[in-house]
Amino acid sequence: MKTISGGVCAAKGFTAAGVHCGIRKSRTKKDLALIYSQVPANAAAVYTTNLVKGAPLTVTKENLADGKAQAVICNSGNANTCNADGLEIARGMCDLAGKALGISPKDVVAASTGVIGPPLSLDPVAAHIDALAAQLSQTGSADACEAIMTTDTQPKEIALEFELGGKTCRMGGIAKGSGMIHPNMATMLVFITTDAAISTPMLQKALSGDIQNTFNMVSVDGDTSTNDMVTILANGLAGNPEITEENEDFAAFMQALNTVNVYLCRRLAGDGEGATKLLECKVTGAADEAAAKTIAKSVICSSLTKAAMFGADANWGRVLCAIGYSGAPVDVNKVAVAFRSPAGTIAVCENGAGIPFSEELAKQILLEKEIEILVDLGDGSADATAWGCDLTYDYVKINGDYRT
Amino acid sequence: MKTISGGVCAAKGFTAAGVHCGIRKSRTKKDLALIYSQVPANAAAVYTTNLVKGAPLTVTKENLADGKAQAVICNSGNANTCNADGLEIARGMCDLAGKALGISPKDVVAASTGVIGPPLSLDPVAAHIDALAAQLSQTGSADACEAIMTTDTQPKEIALEFELGGKTCRMGGIAKGSGMIHPNMATMLVFITTDAAISTPMLQKALSGDIQNTFNMVSVDGDTSTNDMVTILANGLAGNPEITEENEDFAAFMQALNTVNVYLCRRLAGDGEGATKLLECKVTGAADEAAAKTIAKSVICSSLTKAAMFGADANWGRVLCAIGYSGAPVDVNKVAVAFRSPAGTIAVCENGAGIPFSEELAKQILLEKEIEILVDLGDGSADATAWGCDLTYDYVKINGDYRT
Numbered sequence: 001m002k003t004i005s006g007g008v009c010a011a012k013g014f015t016a017a018g019v020h021c022g023i024r025k026s027r028t029k030k031d032l033a034l035i036y037s038q039v040p041a042n043a044a045a046v047y048t049t050n051l052v053k054g055a056p057l058t059v060t061k062e063n064l065a066d067g068k069a070q071a072v073i074c075n076s077g078n079a080n081t082c083n084a085d086g087l088e089i090a091r092g093m094c095d096l097a098g099k100a101l102g103i104s105p106k107d108v109v110a111a112s113t114g115v116i117g118p119p120l121s122l123d124p125v126a127a128h129i130d131a132l133a134a135q136l137s138q139t140g141s142a143d144a145c146e147a148i149m150t151t152d153t154q155p156k157e158i159a160l161e162f163e164l165g166g167k168t169c170r171m172g173g174i175a176k177g178s179g180m181i182h183p184n185m186a187t188m189l190v191f192i193t194t195d196a197a198i199s200t201p202m203l204q205k206a207l208s209g210d211i212q213n214t215f216n217m218v219s220v221d222g223d224t225s226t227n228d229m230v231t232i233l234a235n236g237l238a239g240n241p242e243i244t245e246e247n248e249d250f251a252a253f254m255q256a257l258n259t260v261n262v263y264l265c266r267r268l269a270g271d272g273e274g275a276t277k278l279l280e281c282k283v284t285g286a287a288d289e290a291a292a293k294t295i296a297k298s299v300i301c302s303s304l305t306k307a308a309m310f311g312a313d314a315n316w317g318r319v320l321c322a323i324g325y326s327g328a329p330v331d332v333n334k335v336a337v338a339f340r341s342p343a344g345t346i347a348v349c350e351n352g353a354g355i356p357f358s359e360e361l362a363k364q365i366l367l368e369k370e371i372e373i374l375v376d377l378g379d380g381s382a383d384a385t386a387w388g389c390d391l392t393y394d395y396v397k398i399n400g401d402y403r404t
Numbered sequence: 405m406k407t408i409s410g411g412v413c414a415a416k417g418f419t420a421a422g423v424h425c426g427i428r429k430s431r432t433k434k435d436l437a438l439i440y441s442q443v444p445a446n447a448a449a450v451y452t453t454n455l456v457k458g459a460p461l462t463v464t465k466e467n468l469a470d471g472k473a474q475a476v477i478c479n480s481g482n483a484n485t486c487n488a489d490g491l492e493i494a495r496g497m498c499d500l501a502g503k504a505l506g507i508s509p510k511d512v513v514a515a516s517t518g519v520i521g522p523p524l525s526l527d528p529v530a531a532h533i534d535a536l537a538a539q540l541s542q543t544g545s546a547d548a549c550e551a552i553m554t555t556d557t558q559p560k561e562i563a564l565e566f567e568l569g570g571k572t573c574r575m576g577g578i579a580k581g582s583g584m585i586h587p588n589m590a591t592m593l594v595f596i597t598t599d600a601a602i603s604t605p606m607l608q609k610a611l612s613g614d615i616q617n618t619f620n621m622v623s624v625d626g627d628t629s630t631n632d633m634v635t636i637l638a639n640g641l642a643g644n645p646e647i648t649e650e651n652e653d654f655a656a657f658m659q660a661l662n663t664v665n666v667y668l669c670r671r672l673a674g675d676g677e678g679a680t681k682l683l684e685c686k687v688t689g690a691a692d693e694a695a696a697k698t699i700a701k702s703v704i705c706s707s708l709t710k711a712a713m714f715g716a717d718a719n720w721g722r723v724l725c726a727i728g729y730s731g732a733p734v735d736v737n738k739v740a741v742a743f744r745s746p747a748g749t750i751a752v753c754e755n756g757a758g759i760p761f762s763e764e765l766a767k768q769i770l771l772e773k774e775i776e777i778l779v780d781l782g783d784g785s786a787d788a789t790a791w792g793c794d795l796t797y798d799y800v801k802i803n804g805d806y807r808t
Contacts, residue, residue, distance in 0.1 A: 051734055117757075180708055303626055308803060353487055354522065399708055
């Protein structure tokens with residue numbers, strides 16, 4: 001398995017494009033993305049569990065009922081959520097994309113991200129859809145990636161090459177964050193493409209399984225978005241024998257998918273709104289996986305821990321506190337905590353109590369851009385990892401006046 | 405029922421004092437408080453549900469096992485939590501207080517608040533306990549209140565006069581916040597005193613019942629502290645017939661307790677770390693109380709809603725979002741949202757969708773110091789209120805480098 005370039009266009013038969021159509025006020029930032037497969041693809045998706053759901057999710061669910069899709073259309077700048085006309089608009093987006101691409105609107109995945117509430121006008125989409133379709137190219141992933149960004153400061157794009165049944169397959173993904181991120185059964189917007197041949201049920205199984213250890217283990221701010229969605233299109237053009245059961249090829253596919261998703265999770269968390277650093281909480285020695293996950297998420301969700309990490313302050317008591325209120329059963333007298341980064345590793349707590357440590361070294365470690373918070377529960381052999389970011393002035397700034 | 409002065413010394417037989425003993429680095433901020441009843445009092449308490457518990461809570465629980473207490477000792481600057489010697493130190497504090505007051509150490513409530521982890525030295529307490537006891541006075545509530553403060557910017561103190569069985573009774577309370585506040589079955593540090601005669605079981609019943617609608621409905625930052633505790637001492641000196649059952653007097657007592665607690669909740673939330681405004685989410689029209697409470701808390705816990713309120717941005721989509729992910733069953737198509745403050749009331753969402761509103765008026769309303777977020781679910785007749793605060797630059801500042 002190796003990393004390659006090309007993002008969502010790395011896999012055979014996929015092209016993408018992004019343009020500025022005018023949904024966003026900024027005149028330069030792209031705000032409309034299109035991803036296209038030259039042949040119909042098997043498709044799977046997972047969606048937010050928020051009861052307030054964006055209209056595009058409902059339409060995408062309808063369109064994926066047959067397990068097939070051939071294109072993705074996504075705008076940023078408006079979530080098309082909590083509107084009287086949301087469903088009509090979302091279907092209108094699919095109609096426009098289908099017409100421009102010469103495919104059925106039922107084979108289009110629709111997604112929107114941005115402010116909740118204001119009506120989304122179809123006019124800018126209608127005015128630019130033909131130009132967008134004309135721009136589809138094998139080098140268009142970066143443009144599509146830019147077009148789905150909201151407060152993201154960095155694009156999130158990856159592609160891999162791997163083997164299935166003697167054939168070279170490719171998989172690529174793009175994602176957008178960067179606030180309202182606390183996925184539950186699904187997450188933010190992530191679009192993954194692959195030329196691997198895999199049946200729709202196995203594709204859904206792979207996606208639903210993997211997100212439990214990837215996107216569902218990310219939190220930026222504890223707010224589960226109304227528009228979270230991860231979709232994957234598999235067009236089979238790699239020519240491998242189609243995966244239809246849990247065999248060796250399925251395992252290899254899962255490994256590729258996990259690599260793509262972990263990469264995107266780290267990018268999403270590290271570029272959380274206002275974030276200056278990526279936090280990775282690794283829990284080991286748990287009695288079971290559920291406890292490990294609950295504790296890892298509790299630590300990376302703690303506002304106090306997040307603010308301490310921003311200040312490079314080794315205030316491990318906040319980590320203990322978050323472990324204690326997580327809801328997972330834990331013997332606090334066995335807990336050990338350490339911080340690790342490229343600058344080194346420092347143990348700060350053993351058996352649930354503080355141990356002497358060099359504040360100077362701790363500071364050096366915590367001043368790095370990627371911090372691991374290592375928690376050992378001394379209670380078993382299960383583990384889990386969760387990803388988050390620090391809480392900063394800029395998070396407040398970005399969200400104190402998001403709409404203007 | 406009327407408000408009076410005197411805080412925890414308003415009730416007959418209670419005195420209090422606060423001194424700077426040196427646990428905190430600041431040379432001026434008081435850091436050791438003592439509250440004393442001239443006769444043994446019936447006592448009740450509720451404690452944090454965090455599995456990581458401060459040692460003072462364990463010791464207080466032991467000491468209140470007989471339902472009696474006569475004094476409270478509390479330090480700020482160090483939580484005496486996650487230490488090998490925590491229990492010994494907490495018992496040492498009770499011993500010192502008991503000796504200075506000439507009472508059994510088993511009749512002392514111990515509490516600590518501040519940084520988690522570093523060992524708490526008994527030396528400063530031992531050196532100042534006699535001076536502290538000598539300063540006990542009927543005007544000492546404000547000093548005690550100052551001594552328990554950590555990042556609080558304002559003291560939180562109240563006293564009431566009310567009647568029970570033809571006798572004038574008094575009740576007073578002091579509280580400290582202001583971070584790591586997301587109580588669960590208990591809360592921050594709150595000390596309440598009353599001269600009402602009430603049996604220990606009824607006192608515990610009153611306290612445990614009332615906190616479900618008061619302290620358990622407050623959140624500053626979603627972090628449930630290791631040291632949360634609310635205690636109440638009732639010394640019976642008012643001479644009313646002792647309350648031993650759920651009669652009219654008990655109802656009057658509950659009303660007084662609720663008034664004290666709601667006042668302290670509002671003060672705690674409004675003075676949350678870095679807060680510039682108090683947020684009060686009032687949910688009406690819920691199918692049941694549990695749903696109303698869950699939704700009210702979800703809204704005031706949403707980082708995105710909190711940041712929007714800081715920016716006086718009527719971004720109601722975030723309120724809808726928080727309702728949707730709360731976990732409570734809700735028909736989002738019936739939800740109405742409005743904002744209210746001394747500057748007016750503005751409806752922003754009806755039937756789950758946005759309605760046109762004046763951004764200018766919304767801004768004026770949200771620039772006030774106390775904001776009500778009114779949510780009607782159109783689904784029944786249950787209601788609930790939760791209190792929180794905005795998320796600000798100063799929250800990040802305070803918590804980015806709390807220990808130095």
